[in-house]
Amino acid sequence: MSDVVEEAAPRAHARIVYLGPVSPHWEVYGDWGERQVLDEFRARALARLVLLPRDDPQFRRNKERINRDAERELVSIEWELGLPEDSQQ
Secondary structure (H helix, E strand, C coil), X not given: CCCCCCCCXXXXXXXXXXXCCCCCCEEEEEEEECHHHXXXXXXXXXXXXXXXXXXXXXXXXXXXXXXHHXXXXXXXXXXXXXXXXXXXX
């Protein structure tokens, strides 16, 4: 049995921005889409990122969880980590 993934149009778009080393570290901006979907996604994403700087080892795991949540909820996301493009991994 093959895994067939249907591409569905996103319901919303969010930008997750690293604000810096001083708390709060993160903000989630909804660029477009249903307000309720964005508000619920923002609450879940910030719960995973609260008090967590981007250099913390837990950040990578939580970033993947947020990516999966966005995929499941059909929210396209963009990460702005404040790093030069060539040094992002």
